[in-house]
Amino acid sequence: MDEVTRIPVGGDRPYDVLVGRDLLDPPPRLLPDAERVAFLHAPPLKGLAEELAERVRTAGVAPLLMEVPDAEAGKHVDVAAACWDRLGEAGFTRTDAVVGVGGGAVTDLAGFVAATWLRGVRWVPVATSLLGMVDAAVGGKTGINTAAGKNLVGAFHPPAGVICDLATLDSLPPADLAAGMAEVVKCGFIADPVILDLVERDPAAALDPAGPVTRELIERAVRVKADVVSGDLRESGVREVLNYGHTLGHAIEKVEGYRWRHGHAVAVGLVYAATLARLAGRLDAATAERHRAVVAALGLPTGYRADAWPDLLAAMRVDKKARGSRLRFVVLDGLARPAILEAPSDELLARAYEEISA
Numbered sequence: 541m542d543e544v545t546r547i548p549v550g551g552d553r554p555y556d557v558l559v560g561r562d563l564l565d566p567p568p569r570l571l572p573d574a575e576r577v578a579f580l581h582a583p584p585l586k587g588l589a590e591e592l593a594e595r596v597r598t599a600g601v602a603p604l605l606m607e608v609p610d611a612e613a614g615k616h617v618d619v620a621a622a623c624w625d626r627l628g629e630a631g632f633t634r635t636d637a638v639v640g641v642g643g644g645a646v647t648d649l650a651g652f653v654a655a656t657w658l659r660g661v662r663w664v665p666v667a668t669s670l671l672g673m674v675d676a677a678v679g680g681k682t683g684i685n686t687a688a689g690k691n692l693v694g695a696f697h698p699p700a701g702v703i704c705d706l707a708t709l710d711s712l713p714p715a716d717l718a719a720g721m722a723e724v725v726k727c728g729f730i731a732d733p734v735i736l737d738l739v740e741r742d743p744a745a746a747l748d749p750a751g752p753v754t755r756e757l758i759e760r761a762v763r764v765k766a767d768v769v770s771g772d773l774r775e776s777g778v779r780e781v782l783n784y785g786h787t788l789g790h791a792i793e794k795v796e797g798y799r800w801r802h803g804h805a806v807a808v809g810l811v812y813a814a815t816l817a818r819l820a821g822r823l824d825a826a827t828a829e830r831h832r833a834v835v836a837a838l839g840l841p842t843g844y845r846a847d848a849w850p851d852l853l854a855a856m857r858v859d860k861k862a863r864g865s866r867l868r869f870v871v872l873d874g875l876a877r878p879a880i881l882e883a884p885s886d887e888l889l890a891r892a893y894e895e896i897s898a
């Protein structure tokens with residue numbers, strides 16, 4: 541095992557995010573006294589979940605392997621209900637625990653199942669995608685999608701700890717690695733511009749899963765998220781900045797029937813939010829253009845279909861930051877100066893969309 545970085549997340553139920561290579565043999569003891577542990581995983585992570593199950597069995601814990609549909613198909617109430625049934629059949633009690641092994645979709649589901657079973661049992665995400673490591677597994681937001689939109693049902697339920705084993709990234713498809721970079725550069729724009737410098741200097745190094753630049757980017761992004769959520773788990777204020785790029789991003793995911801990667805949709809959402817802020821007179825043109833350039837340098841999409849606008853606007857109305865009929869966008873007043881744009885007019889929203897649509 542190489543050096544492990546421990547990044548603390550504060551709040552009422554503090555925990556650490558562990559970042560390093562080969563952290564899983566043996567797995568860190570984050571769930572003392574659990575007699576049973578359910579491992580939720582999708583088919584691509586079956587091998588790792590089975591290995592982890594065998595390792596905890598050797599340590600005297602009874603594992604329960606629960607395979608769920610991959611990606612967004614797993615974030616569905618029917619899948620959560622099937623998981624609840626399995627936990628019930630196995631007699632899971634409040635001292636037992638759930639582990640999510642996979643990308644952000646699986647860890648969002650696993651956290652939601654843990655938050656709702658017996659009104660809350662312990663859980664640990666073993667994040668295996670870049671996006672999971674820097675974002676989804678950290679911060680205690682858990683949830684599933686509904687017909688009306690993305691993550692509309694869920695709970696704030698902090699994990700007992702987060703494991704980011706960098707060796708798991710070796711098998712991550714390159715498109716998913718790039719998608720995770722959208723959340724990394726989001727953190728660069730809202731809080732840590734060194735992230736942007738690193739990506740701009742050498743985008744290929746940023747996309748090398750085993751390289752030092754990627755590790756530095758991961759640790760920087762986790763620190764940004766940890767700092768924000770430590771003070772505002774329930775998103776009553778400052779946590780909204782982590783939603784930068786997500787108002788349009790989630791709408792694109794819905795319009796695409798969840799077939800687009802979350803990170804790709806967020807990439808477009810970042811370019812849109814920057815364009816909106818520029819048109820609203822909040823952000824300078826150079827910083828707005830920097831969004832498009834960084835996103836493009838990572839091979840991520842910078843725009844979306846022009847004819848989708850009415851559907852996107854309708855989908856944005858159920859954004860969790862909205863208040864009644866008023867939409868609210870996270871924008872920048874400058875680099876690393878996030879703020880809220882309250883109730884922009886439909887005309888302004890449409891004008892910004894025209895600039896980024898094809």
Ligand SMILES: NC(=O)c1ccc[n+]([C@@H]2O[C@H](COP(=O)([O-])OP(=O)(O)OC[C@H]3O[C@@H](n4cnc5c(N)ncnc54)[C@H](O)[C@@H]3O)[C@@H](O)[C@H]2O)c1
Pocket residue numbers: 582584585610611612615642643644645646648668669670671672675676677678679680681682691708709710711712713716719720801802803
């Ligand atoms: N809870 C939060 O705070 C939060 C934050 C950001 C995103 N999210 C959610 O996270 C999800 C996106 O996460 P994602 O980008 O990881 O997508 P994902 O979970 O759908 O994973 C993408 C694909 O990569 C596969 N995969 C993951 N790790 C792998 C590995 N090591 N080797 C091979 N294949 C691997 C997955 O099985 C899947 O096919 C979205 O549902 C989004 O809403 C949640």
Ligand SMILES: O=C(O)C(=O)C[C@@H](O)[C@H](O)[C@H](O)COP(=O)(O)O
Pocket residue numbers: 675679681690691723775779780782783784786860
């Ligand atoms: O952790 C947060 O807070 C975020 O907003 C991080 C986002 O990257 C993430 O996609 C989150 O799941 C979005 O939350 P939602 O409340 O808009 O569903």
Ligand SMILES: [Zn+2]
Pocket residue numbers: 675723786802806
């Ligand atoms: Zn996100």
